[in-house]
Structure formats: structure tokens, C-alpha cells
Amino acid sequence: MKEGVISRPSLGQATDEYERFAVGSLLALRQYCSSPAAAAAIEREGAMRGGQYDVVVWDLERELLEELTDARLLSGVVVAAQIRWLRSALPAETSLLLLDVPPVWEDGSPTHSPGWQRTLAAFPASLRRGLEQRVACASVEVGRVAEELPNTAFVRRAAALREGDLLEWVHTTRRAAAETAAAVVHAYADARASPVPKAARPEAPPWALLDGVFTPSELARVIALCEQLDRSAVRDPEIAGFKLATTTVVHYSVSADGAPSFAGDEPPDPLLDTGWLFRPLVAALRRGDAALGGALPQRAFCTSVQYNRYHRGDHFEHFHVDEVECETAYKSLSLVLFLSRPDEYGGGEFELRRGEGGQVTALRPDANSAAVFCAREVFHRVRRVTRGARRTLVLWACATRASAVCDGPAEPCVAFGRIGASPFL
Numbered sequence: 258m259k260e261g262v263i264s265r266p267s268l269g270q271a272t273d274e275y276e277r278f279a280v281g282s283l284l285a286l287r288q289y290c291s292s293p294a295a296a297a298a299i300e301r302e303g304a305m306r307g308g309q310y311d312v313v314v315w316d317l318e319r320e321l322l323e324e325l326t327d328a329r330l331l332s333g334v335v336v337a338a339q340i341r342w343l344r345s346a347l348p349a350e351t352s353l354l355l356l357d358v359p360p361v362w363e364d365g366s367p368t369h370s371p372g373w374q375r376t377l378a379a380f381p382a383s384l385r386r387g388l389e390q391r392v393a394c395a396s397v398e399v400g401r402v403a404e405e406l407p408n409t410a411f412v413r414r415a416a417a418l419r420e421g422d423l424l425e426w427v428h429t430t431r432r433a434a435a436e437t438a439a440a441v442v443h444a445y446a447d448a449r450a451s452p453v454p455k456a457a458r459p460e461a462p463p464w465a466l467l468d469g470v471f472t473p474s475e476l477a478r479v480i481a482l483c484e485q486l487d488r489s490a491v492r493d494p495e496i497a498g499f500k501l502a503t504t505t506v507v508h509y510s511v512s513a514d515g516a517p518s519f520a521g522d523e524p525p526d527p528l529l530d531t532g533w534l535f536r537p538l539v540a541a542l543r544r545g546d547a548a549l550g551g552a553l554p555q556r557a558f559c560t561s562v563q564y565n566r567y568h569r570g571d572h573f574e575h576f577h578v579d580e581v582e583c584e585t586a587y588k589s590l591s592l593v594l595f596l597s598r599p600d601e602y603g604g605g606e607f608e609l610r611r612g613e614g615g616q617v618t619a620l621r622p623d624a625n626s627a628a629v630f631c632a633r634e635v636f637h638r639v640r641r642v643t644r645g646a647r648r649t650l651v652l653w654a655c656a657t658r659a660s661a662v663c664d665g666p667a668e669p670c671v672a673f674g675r676i677g678a679s680p681f682l
């Protein structure tokens with residue numbers, strides 16, 4: 258495998274998909290997937306997309322990765338594991354596509370933060386040089402992609418970056434992968450010493466229904482965002498017997514000083530500065546947790562938000578729990594926010610069931626309400642939509658094994674995709 262190779266024929270097929278379906282998302286999905294069947298489906302998907310999108314190869318495994326692992330930066334270990342998985346999932350002849358290895362350091366700090374600067378300053382000179390070379394090399398690749406795909410938003414944005422900003426940009430735009438890596442990094446550390454996670458209290462109700470999650474003005478803003486996302490939506494292929502829907506991932510993204518992350522003559526990107534969307538959802542996770550008996554571990558963080566649209570014939574008919582493995586970082590609470598009014602769609606019932614044999618409850622909740630439930634215990638599915646469109650936002654509060662039992666402040670807190678130095682936002 259050669260470093261920095263772009264396979265030109267397959268690049269010709271890529272559009273903005275290029276960014277959206279970068280491997281990071283698949284890795285994140287694989288990490289978070291809900292069942293062995295789902296894992297298999299995602300791996301198949303990985304293999305298929307691997308054939309379609311032969312992207313930029315940054316072979317981090319050989320040099321930098323060794324250095325990272327030597328430096329005991331656990332992200333190195335995580336990346337190595339991800340690459341191994343990726344290699345096994347892709348056909349042998351496919352060049353490794355690894356668009357984004359987010360530089361998630363042990364304290365989860367973004368690359369230009371004081372934390373990052375301190376980390377970098379502590380590196381041996383050889384490692385620093387290695388890193389700098391990688392950034393330069395990545396910039397060259399972005400430049401080459403820009404020649405191939407001059408008109409995509411991704412490229413316009415990427416090409417405008419200065420070299421030093423690249424890692425920062427990767428960190429921000431690939432939040433889902435970063436979350437996965439950050440979670441796994443801590444899980445590796447936690448797994449050494451920690452006992453199994455606390456089971457949810459037996460007397461806790463299995464799910465909570467919350468209403469009024471967004472204020473009217475927030476809701477108007479959410480709807481406007483969704484309409485904007487609908488305009489560039491790409492329909493996901495069906496995973497038969499599992500899911501057929503269109504899903505867009507919205508990452509948590511805020512700039513430190515509140516200024517727009519990208520200035521210039523482009524219209525503002527609706528996917529930047531999304532803190533306003535996350536705050537009420539995190540508040541709802543906290544409310545849901547309280548209603549369920551407060552089982553959320555002390556140290557928790559939330560994932561990106563998935564915006565799902567189910568049009569006529571669409572479904573998520575596979576009865577599943579969102580978390581099964583619990584070995585590393587795990588999803589603790591699931592939140593499904595219903596954006597559509599019940600009269601806007603037919604079918605599309607949200608069915609919930611506690612455990613394998615529990616009784617099924619079918620819900621068609623009001624718009625702006627949310628179901629919150631234990632990600633490990635509550636099976637759920639979405640029946641086929643027969644009319645109109647059903648829209649939801651889905652996100653999870655995640656934790657690591659040790660965080661289920663660690664001592665911490667009395668109030669459980671949810672941080673935005675960051676654990677480590679300041680998990681208690």
C-alpha cells in the first residue's frame with residue numbers, strides 16, 4: 258500500500274458524499290452499532306463503499322502510529338485497531354481509505370488548544386517532525402483532491418485552509434470519529450481496572466416520554482436546519498430487514514470565541530456552530546435520566562445527532578437495542594426526538610419492548626417530544642411508513658466502564674463528546 262495515493266477513476270464518482278461517507282463515520286457506526294447483525298451489515302457497507310470510494314491514503318500505521326504508540330498516546334492504539342478492522346473489512350485490492358484519523362489526544366483537547374500545544378511541546382523532536390510532515394502531506398492531498406473535485410463544498414472549504422489548520426479541521430468535522438476514538442481511548446484505560454458496569458436499577462421504568470424538548474423558537478430553528486439538510490440529502494441504501502431511511506449526522510461544533518468557523522463569501526454552513534441544537538437535547542437526556550431513576554454514570558458524554566427521515570415505504574423494522582457490547586465505551590441512554598406530528602405520517606409507529614420477551618408498546622408521540630430509554634435494555638423499532646414523512650433526531654449519552662462506578666460530583670453530567678480533562682460541563 259502506498260501512502261498518499263488517490264485513485265483517479267473512483268474519485269470521478271465522488272461528490273460531497275466523499276466527505277459524508279468518509280470512513281470515520283463507518284467506524285463510528287461500527288463502534289456504536291447495536292447488534293451482531295448490524296455490525297455485519299455495516300461491515301458489508303464498509304466493503305461496498307470501499308469499492309466505490311477509493312480515497313486518500315494516509316498510511317498512519319507505519320511511522321507516525323508507531324511513534325504515537327511509543328509515546329503512549331492511546332489514540333495511537335485506537336487508530337491501529339481501527340485500521341486493522343478496516344483492512345479486514347475491505348477487499349484486499351482496495352487501497353486503504355482513511356480520510357480522517359482525528360487527532361484525539363488523551364485529554365480530548367482540540368489541536369490548537371493550550372492542551373495540544375503542551376502535548377506537542379512535550380514530544381521528542383522526531384515525533385514533532387513526523388507530525389508536521391503528516392500535516393503537510395495531508396494538505397498536499399487536499400490540494401490534489403481540489404483539482405479533481407473543484408466544485409464541492411468540502412473542497413472549497415478544505416482548500417481554503419492553511420496547513421496548520423488541517424488537523425483542527427479534521428477534528429471539528431469528523432466529530433463522530435473523534436468521539437469514538439476518545440471514548441475508546443478512555444475505555445482502554447478504564448478496562449484495566451474496572452468492574453462490569455452497574456446494571457440499571459430494577460425498579461426503574463424502562464422508558465420516559467418527555468414533551469416540549471425545544472422552545473418554540475428553538476423548534477423553528479431546528480425545522481429550518483432540517484429543511485436545509487433535506488435539500489442536500491442523499492438517500493441511504495436499504496439494509497434489507499434492518500433499515501431504510503435517510504440519515505444525516507450533525508456534529509457538535511462550536512468555535513471557542515463564538516465567531517463563525519469559516520468566514521468568506523460562502524453562505525454560513527448550517528452544520529457549523531451547532532451548540533444551540535445540542536443544549537436542549539442534552540438537557541432532555543438529563544431529564545430522561547432523572548425520570549428513569551438516575552442511572553446515568555457520573556462521567557458521560559453525548560454523541561453526534563442523527564437526523565432521520567422516513568418517507569413512504571421507509572422503516573427501521575429490525576427490533577434492536579442500541580448497545581450490546583459494553584466492553585469499552587458504551588451507549589447508556591438513547592434519545593429519540595420526534596419532529597413530525599402524528600398526522601403528518603401513516604404507520605411509522607415507534608415500538609418499544611423491555612428485554613427479549615417483553616410486551617410491545619407502540620407510540621406515535623407528539624412533535625417536539627422525546628423517548629428516552631436505556632440503550633442496553635430497551636428493544637425498539639420503527640414500523641414502515643405508509644404515508645407522508647416521519648422525522649426524528651436521535652442521540653445517545655455514552656459512558657465508559659469505569660465511569661459507571663467512579664466517584665464524581667453528585668450530579669451526573671453530560672459533556673459534549675469530550676471526556677477526560679473536563680468531563681463535567
Ligand SMILES: O=C(O)CCC(=O)C(=O)O
Nearest residue numbers: 565573579593639649651
Ligand atoms: O428514528 C427513530 O425513530 C429510531 C432510530 C433508531 O432506533 C436508531 O437510530 O437506533
Ligand SMILES: [Fe+2]
Nearest residue numbers: 577578579637
Ligand atoms: Fe435504535
